[in-house]
Amino acid sequence: MTLPRIAIDAMGGDEGVRVMIEGAALARRDHDRFEFLLVGDEVRIKRALENHPNLRAASEILHCEDVVGGDEKPSRALRRAKTTSMGLAINAVKEGRAGAAVSGGNTGALMAMSKLALRTMPGIDRPALAGLMPSLEDHDVVMLDLGANTEADARNLVQFAVMGAAYSRIVNGFEKPRVRLLNIGTEETKGTEDLRNAAMALQQAGNLSLQFDGFVESDKINRGTTDVVVTDGFSGNIALKAIEGAARFVTDLLKTAFTSSFRSKVGFLVSRPATELLRHHLDPNNHNGAVFLGLNGIIVKSHGSANAVGVSNAVKVTARLLEEDLTKRIAADLGEIEAQQLGLGAK
Known part of the structure; x- marks a missing residue:
């Protein structure tokens, strides 16, 4: 059975790309039927994937350099939904390119974007x-x-x-x-x-x-x-x-x-x-x-300060x-x- 892939906001969280990629790689060891859409800076993501060939072989990268700030107001984040890694990860769920999205970014922005894009x-x-x-x-x-x-x-x-x-x-x-x-x-x-x-x-x-x-x-x-x-x-x-x-x-x-x-x-x-x-x-x-x-799609929030094990657990839940x-x-x-x-x- 082919499962819908998981979109990862690789730029979200306090430590960003390295921890998000490492966490996704750990999770895939237990869920190796899944594929991933990694959203963020392509150069940084490719560099992080060098240490995780198993994840690299099952991933597509969607390049994006723009990030939602940790203290950014949801209203401003909404206006930038089409250009940020968080917004593009959510939009991938809306368009059916992914079955779920995981982000460690701004909770208020994630909620606002998800509700607007996916509806209840x-x-x-x-x-x-x-x-x-x-x-x-x-x-x-x-x-x-x-x-x-x-x-x-x-x-x-x-x-x-x-x-x-x-x-x-x-x-x-x-x-x-x-x-x-x-x-x-x-x-x-x-x-x-x-x-x-x-x-x-x-x-x-x-x-x-x-x-x-x-x-x-x-x-x-x-x-x-x-x-x-x-x-x-x-x-x-x-x-x-x-x-x-x-x-x-x-x-x-x-x-x-x-x-x-x-x-x-x-x-x-x-x-x-x-x-x-x-x-x-x-x-x-x-x-x-x-x-x-309650949304028409699955959006999972990882704690912003989560380490690789924490991110892995969020991806496993997803x-x-x-x-x-x-x-x-x-x-x-x-x-x-x-x-x-x-x-x-x-x-």
């Missing part, structure tokens, strides 16, 4: 940014929205739940992921009217490929008792940054503690296997790859979403929602 799927009012976070169990937690929409009503939240569950079924292999809405308490009376209405709608949706388990508080997100956490982009982005900050705080605190004295250094040597496991588990590169769900036909799964579940007429009202 039928039945989706707003796309959502879904990411992976570590948990105490062997699987990651899917969380959305992480910043695409500052506000979300009950209808949006139900759509996010459907999309997040479809994503979790692919990346974690769950038949019916456990879905919860982020709230300030777990009682049915807690939260806004939109949260309560969304919860009621999901409880009534018996034929969906998900298990709705009510509300979850932010301190339970990573406990492993929930597979998909659903919220608006404002709350989701704050929760994500708080969790990432807490992880960095813990690792920095341990580093300081273990270097504070000779006895502490000896203790570090004894406990090093455990601390290395902790560091690996909390490393964002091992959970890299956020996807814009490959799996293409292999498992994420958009088709979401469309099928949305059909179930519409058929049950959940009374949330179309906009």
Whole structure:
């Protein structure tokens, strides 16, 4: 079976071409049926490919020297979509030259360009940014929205739940992921009217490929008792940054503690296997790859500071979403929602 190729914005991210190419090469070792469209400066890309003949043999280069700046306003980036590596990678998906695109560039610009070029799927009012976070169990937690929409009503939240569950079924292999809405308490009376209405709608949706388990508080997100956490982009982005900050705080605190004295250094040597496991588990590169769900095409955001392993994980996520036909799964579940007429009202 011929799979649609993946477009790589080779100029995106803090370190640009070298890391993006190295990450794509690592990913192709596990997904060698894929081909790639590498978008960026041809001279720099060819130089980077010299060390990766396996990727070079499966890639086409689309030359482009223009880059979206990390702090560039989305409105300005939109006007330059036809000349930037990010815009051309997205346009390749729109034109069918690629089945998906990966970029480590400006998140706001990537969202704006993707939504304008690809539009939302039928039945989706707003796309959502879904990411992976570590948990105490062997699987990651899917969380959305992480910043695409500052506000979300009950209808949006139900759509996010459907999309997040479809994503979790692919990346974690769950038949019916456990879905919860982020709230300030777990009682049915807690939260806004939109949260309560969304919860009621999901409880009534018996034929969906998900298990709705009510509300979850932010301190339970990573406990492993929930597979998909659903919220608006404002709350989701704050929760994500708080969790990432807490992880960095813990690792920095341990580093300081273990270097504070000779006895502490000896203790570090004894406990090093455990601390290395902790560091690996909390490393964002091992959970890299956020996807814009709800678009007519797959767009994956790699963290701007990701190393080659992080980029590789983002590309691997992209490959799996293409292999498992994420958009088709979401469309099928949305059909179930519409058929049950959940009374949330179309906009």
